[in-house]
Every structure is written in structure tokens, then in C-alpha cells.
Amino acid sequence: MNSINDDLSYMHALRLLIKRELSSRYKGTIMGVFWLFLQPLIMVIVYSFVFSVIMKVRIPGMDNSYHFALYLMAAMMPFVAFQDALTAASNSLFVNSALLHKSTLPPLLLPLVPMLATLVTEGISLLIIIVAAFFLLDQVSWYLLLLPGLVLIRLCLSIALGNVLAILSVFIQDLRQALGLLLTMLLFLTPVFYPVSMIPEPFLPWNNLNPLFHLLDAYRALILRAELPGVEVLYVAIFSLVMLWISVFFFRKTIERAKEFI
Amino acid sequence: MSALIAKDLGRVYRRYQQPIDSLKELIFRKQYHEEFWALKEANFHCEPGEVVGVVGDNGAGKSTLLKLLAGTMRPSRGELIVNGRVSAILELGSGFHPEFTGLENVHLGCAMLGLNAEQIAAKVDEIIDFSELGDFIHQPVKSYSSGMFVRLAFSVVTSVDPDILVVDEALSVGDQHFQKKSMDRMMTFKDQGKALIFCSHNLYHVKELCKRAIWLDKGEIQVQGESGEVIDQYNDHVRMQNRISVPVPKSAPLETKAEGENNKQLTAYLSEATLLNAKLDNAGIALYRTGGKFQVQVLAHKQDSLALEDVHIGIIIKRNDGVQCFGVSTVLDGELLFTRQDNNDLGVVYEIPELSLLSGQYSLEIWLIDTTSAHVYDSMQSCCEFKVRQPNTEVGVAYLPHQWSAPL
Numbered sequence: 001m002n003s004i005n006d007d008l009s010y011m012h013a014l015r016l017l018i019k020r021e022l023s024s025r026y027k028g029t030i031m032g033v034f035w036l037f038l039q040p041l042i043m044v045i046v047y048s049f050v051f052s053v054i055m056k057v058r059i060p061g062m063d064n065s066y067h068f069a070l071y072l073m074a075a076m077m078p079f080v081a082f083q084d085a086l087t088a089a090s091n092s093l094f095v096n097s098a099l100l101h102k103s104t105l106p107p108l109l110l111p112l113v114p115m116l117a118t119l120v121t122e123g124i125s126l127l128i129i130i131v132a133a134f135f136l137l138d139q140v141s142w143y144l145l146l147l148p149g150l151v152l153i154r155l156c157l158s159i160a161l162g163n164v165l166a167i168l169s170v171f172i173q174d175l176r177q178a179l180g181l182l183l184t185m186l187l188f189l190t191p192v193f194y195p196v197s198m199i200p201e202p203f204l205p206w207n208n209l210n211p212l213f214h215l216l217d218a219y220r221a222l223i224l225r226a227e228l229p230g231v232e233v234l235y236v237a238i239f240s241l242v243m244l245w246i247s248v249f250f251f252r253k254t255i256e257r258a259k260e261f262i
Numbered sequence: 263m264s265a266l267i268a269k270d271l272g273r274v275y276r277r278y279q280q281p282i283d284s285l286k287e288l289i290f291r292k293q294y295h296e297e298f299w300a301l302k303e304a305n306f307h308c309e310p311g312e313v314v315g316v317v318g319d320n321g322a323g324k325s326t327l328l329k330l331l332a333g334t335m336r337p338s339r340g341e342l343i344v345n346g347r348v349s350a351i352l353e354l355g356s357g358f359h360p361e362f363t364g365l366e367n368v369h370l371g372c373a374m375l376g377l378n379a380e381q382i383a384a385k386v387d388e389i390i391d392f393s394e395l396g397d398f399i400h401q402p403v404k405s406y407s408s409g410m411f412v413r414l415a416f417s418v419v420t421s422v423d424p425d426i427l428v429v430d431e432a433l434s435v436g437d438q439h440f441q442k443k444s445m446d447r448m449m450t451f452k453d454q455g456k457a458l459i460f461c462s463h464n465l466y467h468v469k470e471l472c473k474r475a476i477w478l479d480k481g482e483i484q485v486q487g488e489s490g491e492v493i494d495q496y497n498d499h500v501r502m503q504n505r506i507s508v509p510v511p512k513s514a515p516l517e518t519k520a521e522g523e524n525n526k527q528l529t530a531y532l533s534e535a536t537l538l539n540a541k542l543d544n545a546g547i548a549l550y551r552t553g554g555k556f557q558v559q560v561l562a563h564k565q566d567s568l569a570l571e572d573v574h575i576g577i578i579i580k581r582n583d584g585v586q587c588f589g590v591s592t593v594l595d596g597e598l599l600f601t602r603q604d605n606n607d608l609g610v611v612y613e614i615p616e617l618s619l620l621s622g623q624y625s626l627e628i629w630l631i632d633t634t635s636a637h638v639y640d641s642m643q644s645c646c647e648f649k650v651r652q653p654n655t656e657v658g659v660a661y662l663p664h665q666w667s668a669p670l
Binding site: 009012013017020024096098102103104170171172173253256257260261 | 275276281282284285288332333334335336352358359360361362366369370373374375376377378379382
């Protein structure tokens with residue numbers, strides 16, 4: 001078994017793979033690197049237009065007509081990053097079978113590469129939302145400096161689940177098919193499109209068990225409410241770290257078996 | 263210190279009904295698979311400055327062994343001690359990402375071999391230069407021909423200054439020019455005291471390049487040792503499989519044909535064929551050196567009704583792949599058989615003073631015929647099995663007398 005230190009000697013390889021992962025998305029396109037900005041930007045514009053101009057959705061306590069769109073995006077963007085990370089992780093071993101079988105690269109890096117790449121897209125999305133919140137809602141605060149911490153927790157949680165998914169997808173082929181559905185369910189069951197106050201009393205305890213709810217609400221707290229996130233986010237952080245540790249153990253324990261089926 | 267030591271190295275492939283069974287196995291500690299050992303109890307070592315060849319049929323476990331050495335696969339059993347950096351060029355496209363350009367793969371390949379950014383930058387030009395890929399270096403490698411692939415792979419793995427180089431037969435894909443170039447580089451490596459593990463179907467290559475060789479058969483090391491001997495033995499095995507429908511040789515090298523009921527109805531029959539002055543090898547098979555003396559004594563019996571001139575003996579030397587190397591008869595040479603105690607007991611000693619056959623496994627076909635050579639009284643097929651070993655690395659069936667002289 002490789003130790004973490006051995007894996008770190010592959011830092012440069014990891015950098016190259018991430019660079020390549022990102023550049024492959026817009027390679028050959030006319031807009032080039034702007035696509036990384038364009039995608040979240042257009043989402044923000046479309047959502048704002050649909051929810052604020054056409055549907056005029058208002059949630060109690062929000063006066064500005066753009067508020068709901070930003071309220072939605074502030075949670076939606078981290079969720080999209082989470083979703084992208086898990087989807088990419090579940091495909092990672094299949095997509096990289098050449099590297100898996102024919103190189104000495106530690107297999108743990110294979111799901112890690114696309115998951116780390118989501119940092120870039122998430123970062124850009126958050127930047128756009130922060131700028132939009134400043135211009136549309138006049139909202140900005142020093143608490144934004146805590147945002148990288150949330151992104152890090154989001155990443156740990158993604159990697160923890162991603163490592164397990166990458167392996168399980170090999171053993172249970174159905175998982176890759178079901179994953180999209182499961183993630184959509186998760187998106188709708190987590191208060192992203194609606195405020196937590198709309199959840200009926202009997203379901204609240206269940207909602208509180210959902211680490212994503214606390215995490216996404218913390219994003220909103222920093223970006224839109226200019227307040228410190230609740231203490232629950234610390235629990236989520238600890239939960240994510242423990243899960244991460246378990247997932248690395250699980251991954252290493254099972255990867256040799258998984259390789260036999262790829 | 264050995265560059266590489268393998269102790270009881272083994273690799274199992276497990277077959278499951280469905281992938282999930284493998285996971286169940288891990289959790290419930292209950293066996294759900296059928297095993298197939300691709301490599302069993304391999305013990306060998308490789309010293310710095312040594313070239314070790316690996317030969318064997320397809321499916322003998324060569325690739326598995328090389329993958330273990332290269333570190334792209336973990337052994338299921340045993341231990342592999344590696345002293346130094348291993349660099350490997352395995353099957354086509356090993357370690358390359360098909361979507362990446364050649365240049366990106368150079369960077370990635372070097373990074374995976376443990377080089378950092380500056381070290382890679384210092385080597386990139388030399389690598390591209392050696393690969394002779396020119397502008398193609400900016401194309402995705404999935405568009406490369408197999409030759410281009412190998413050129414790039416070889417350039418990368420040999421540029422990172424490995425201590426141990428593992429080379430699969432992939433190299434044979436390159437053209438003559440590149441093969442020469444890569445051979446030269448490999449020989450430089452050897453001279454620099456690096457260890458080379460080399461696998462090829464070109465046995466001549468292995469014999470020429472390697473000091474020691476390993477013959478793998480069905481996942482087990484059949485023979486290992488001095489490459490000439492290992493290759494000769496492997497060749498015997500290969501020819502055996504390729505034989506042109508020869509009856510399976512009888513195991514006893516010096517054999518006697520029993521006088522059965524049937525023989526009495528023949529007017530003449532062969533009674534015995536014996537290899538004379540033969541050394542026996544470990545397996546009890548007669549062993550000759552190329553250039554040595556070869557003698558076989560054949561005894562026969564005729565009935566009174568036949569005259570001495572009516573009975574002749576023909577002997578054909580056959581290699582174990584069915585090739586008839588040389589055959590001659592007393593009719594052809596105008597000789598007569600000799601009589602023994604009784605006028606009806608005949609015999610002759612067939613002698614080749616300097617056996618010119620090269621390494622191989624051979625047997626005799628002996629015919630008892632009449633003066634027309636058309637009528638066969640009796641015959642012995644695949645008898646007197648023997649082995650020949652040559653001192654040098656000539657190729658072919660026989661050593662032909664020759665000379666080299668100045669052009670006219």
C-alpha cells in the first residue's frame with residue numbers, strides 16, 4: 001500500500017492532469033477559456049430572468065426581485081460542483097482505464113483530478129454571484145473571507161463520497177445509471193429551490209440530518225445574509241473529514257479488486 | 263546489491279460471476295471466485311549491468327511478470343524487491359493518455375516517473391529529438407501510428423535515467439532504423455551498469471543480447487540460466503508444438519524393438535537401434551555437441567530366403583518439428599550390411615564424424631528396405647531421440663562449411 005507521502009511525489013503529475021482536465025473542456029472552441037466564465041454567467045442571467053422577471057418568485061423577507069434568483073444560485077452553484085464531482089468520480093476509473101492499468105500513477109488520483117477541477121468552476125461561479133449580489137442587492141461583507149473554508153468542506157464531502165462512488169460504480173454497474181436520478185432527488189429534497197421554513201414540521205428532523213442543507217445554508221449566510229454560518233457547519237466539516245479518511249481507506253482496500261473489472 | 267529480486271512471486275486472476283461478488287467476498291470473507299494463476303512461484307534476480315531475457319509462449323505469463331516488474335500491477339503472492347527507479351515500456355500505449363498530445367504525454371510520463379517540472383523541462387527537447395516525431399508531437403497520441411507510439415514511449419522511459427529498464431516486445435514495432443537506435447541505447451544502459459529485463463519473441467535477439475534468460479511456461483519458470491541454453495530448450499519446445507504430424511517420440515532414448523509374433527511373418531525386421539557413445543543430459547536424453555561425433559548402431563534380422571544384398575537400411579534424422587534434416591541409405595551409398603554371429607543377423611553402425619546439426623531436439627526414422635528402396639520390410643518411427651547443443655549463436659538447421667573472402 002502506498003503511503004500518502006508516496007502519492008504526494010505525484011504532485012506534478014496531478015497538476016498536469018488537472019490542467020489538462022480543465023483545458024479539455026474548451027479546447028478547440030472559439031471562446032476558449034471564457035467558457036469557464038460564460039457557463040455560470042449565463043445560468044445566473046437565465047435564472048434571474050425566469051424567476052425574477054417572468055415568475056416574480058418572492059420568498060417572505062426578500063424584497064428585491066432579484067433576491068430569489070441569487071438565493072437560488074448561492075446554493076445551486078455549490079450543489080452543481082458537488083454533483084459534477086460525484087458524476088465525474090463515478091466515471092473516472094472507466095474513462096482512465098489506460099492510466100489505471102498501464103501506468104504507475106496512484107489510482108487514488110484518478111477520481112481526484114476531476115473532483116479538484118470542480119474547485120475552479122465553483123470558484124468562478126461564486127465570484128459571479130458575489131459580484132451580482134454586490135450590484136443587485138448591495139450586499140458584501142468581510143464574512144466572504146470564510147467562503148474558501150466552505151468550499152474546502154464541500155470538496156472534502158465530494159471527495160469522500162466520490163472515492164466510494166468510483167469504486168462502487170465498478171462493482172455495481174447500475175450505480176452509474178442511477179446516480180443522475182439520485183442527485184436530482186437530492187437537489188429537490190435539499191432546501192435549494194425553497195427556504196427551509198417551507199418544510200412541514202414532521203420532516204424537519206430528516207432535513208437536519210442532511211449535511212448538504214447545513215453546508216449550502218452556510219454559503220447563503222456568507223454571501224446573502226452577511227452573517228456567520230451556524231455551528232452545524234462545523235459538524236459537517238468533521239463529518240466530511242471522517243468520511244474522507246474512511247473513503248481513502250476503502251478506496252485503497254478495494255481498488256485492486258476493482259481493477260479486475262475495468 | 264541486486265537490482266531486482268523476485269521471491270515466490272505470483273499473480274492470480276479471479277473470475278467472478280458478477281463484479282459485485284468481489285465486494286461480497288471482501289465483506290463476508292467467503293470465496294466467490296474461480297482462480298487462475300497467471301504467474302506462480304517465480305524466483306529470480308537481476309543484477310546491475312545484466313540483461314535478462316524473458317521468453318515463452320503466448321499466455322505463459324510474460325506480460326503479467328513484466329507488469330509486476332513495472333509496478334502497474336501488484337503481486338498476489340510473494341515479494342518483489344526493487345532497488346532503484348524502474349522504467350518500463352510495456353504493451354502499446356502504456357501509460358499514455360490517448361487524448362493528450364505527444365508533448366503533454368511526455369510531461370505526464372516523466373511526472374509519473376517522479377520527475378519535477380524543472381527536470382522535465384530540461385529533458386523535453388532531448389526526448390522529442392530522440393523520438394523523431396517532429397511536429398507530430400503536438401498531435402493527440404490517439405492519432406499516432408504504432409511505430410510513432412513506440413518511439414515516443416521508448417524516448418520517454420529511457421530519458422529519465424532509470425536504474426532498471428523493463429522492455430516488452432513492443433519495441434519490435436519500430437522500423438529498422440529506430441530498432442537499431444533503441445538497441446544501441448539499451449546497450450549503453452547495460453554498460454552504465456543498469457539492469458535490463460527484456461522480453462521478445464525474437465529468440466535470436468534474446469540470445470544475442472541477454473546473458474541470462476527465463477523461460478516461462480503456463481505461468482511457471484520452466485528454465486532459467488545462461489541464455490543460450492534456455493533459448494535452445496525453449497526452441498525445442500516450440501518446434502515440438504509446430505511439428506508436421508510426427509508420431510510422439512517414445513520416451514526411452516535407446517530402444518529395443520521386441521521380437522513379437524508379427525515380426526516372424528516379415529521376411530526381415532529391425533531388432534534394435536542404439537545411439538553409441540552418447541552423453542545423457544539431466545532428463546536422460548542423449549546429448550551431442552555440434553561438431554561432435556554421432557554414431558547409431560542398427561541391428562536387423564532377415565530370413566534365409568533373403569540374400570544379404572536384398573536388405574538395406576535407411577536413416578532419416580528428423581527435428582522435433584517434423585523437418586527432415588538428412589536422410590540416406592545403404593542403397594544410396596552402395597554399401598552392404600554386415601553379418602553377425604548368424605548369417606541372418608545383420609547390423610551396421612551409421613557414423614557422422616562431425617555432426618553439423620545446430621541446437622535442437624531430434625529423432626531418427628529407420629527403414630529396412632530392399633534394393634529398389636521401394637519395398638519396406640520394417641520401420642521404426644521417432645526412435646533414438648537425442649538433443650544437440652551448439653556452442654555459438656548461429657541460426658538455422660545445420661552448420662554448413664563456409665568461408666569469407668575479399669570481394670572480386
